[in-house]
Structure formats: structure tokens, C-alpha cells
Amino acid sequence: TYVVTDNCIKCKYMDCVEVCPVDCFYEGENMLVIHPDECIDCGVCEPECPAEAIKPDTEPDLESWLGLNAEYADKWPNITAKKDPPADADEHLNEQGKMEKYFS
Ligand code: SF4
Numbered sequence: 001t002y003v004v005t006d007n008c009i010k011c012k013y014m015d016c017v018e019v020c021p022v023d024c025f026y027e028g029e030n031m032l033v034i035h036p037d038e039c040i041d042c043g044v045c046e047p048e049c050p051a052e053a054i055k056p057d058t059e060p061d062l063e064s065w066l067g068l069n070a071e072y073a074d075k076w077p078n079i080t081a082k083k084d085p086p087a088d089a090d091e092h093l094n095e096q097g098k099m100e101k102y103f104s
Pocket residue numbers: 002019020021022023024025034038039040041042043044045046
């Protein structure tokens with residue numbers, strides 16, 4: 001599966017939603033997550049994310065992000081169409097420590 005990581009927080013560009021063939025993204029207030037049981041590993045979303053937030057879970061040290069994606073995909077609503085990103089999305093690009101500052 002692919003997972004969404006902290007670079008998405010407060011950026012939420014949603015280009016990923018447009019390209020996913022199985023609509024497996026779920027929307028929280030500040031970020032999206034991927035449902036690990038629904039993702040078919042096609043990989044098309046990874047290069048579409050301007051924040052480089054999406055990674056295959058075969059990369060090292062992503063266990064906690066995989067757990068977070070699984071947990072919140074069950075809690076948050078499915079999103080199938082791109083919306084307007086936050087007006088200040090670009091200001092949060094490359095910001096450090098977004099998980100601690102904004103995730104709730
Ligand atoms: Fe959707 Fe493919 Fe990305 Fe998985 S890898 S979330 S199926 S676009």
C-alpha cells in the first residue's frame with residue numbers, strides 16, 4: 001500500500017484524489033489518508049503530490065504512518081473529487097514539525 005505522511009498536513013492539495021482509480025482517500029480537517037486495504041498499489045498518486053507526501057510502505061520507518069492511515073481511513077469520510085486546497089497551502093510546504101503543531 002501507499003501511505004500519506006506529514007508533508008500533507010495543512011497543504012492538502014488533493015491532486016492525489018483526482019488520479020486514484022479506486023477512490024481510497026479519506027479526508028480529515030488538515031490531511032488525507034489512504035485506506036491500506038483498498039489501495040491497489042498502482043503508484044500513480046505518488047508523483048502527483050506537490051508536497052511529496054505519498055510514499056510506498058516499502059520505504060523504511062513508515063510503520064507509524066501506516067498505522068495512522070489505517071486508523072483514520074476508518075474514521076474519516078471518503079473523498080472522491082478534488083476540492084480547492086487551503087488558501088495558505090503553499091505557506092506550509094516544506095514546514096517542519098507539522099504533525100506536532102497541527103494534527104488533532
Ligand atoms: Fe490510489 Fe494507486 Fe495511490 Fe493506492 S497507489 S492510493 S490505489 S492512486
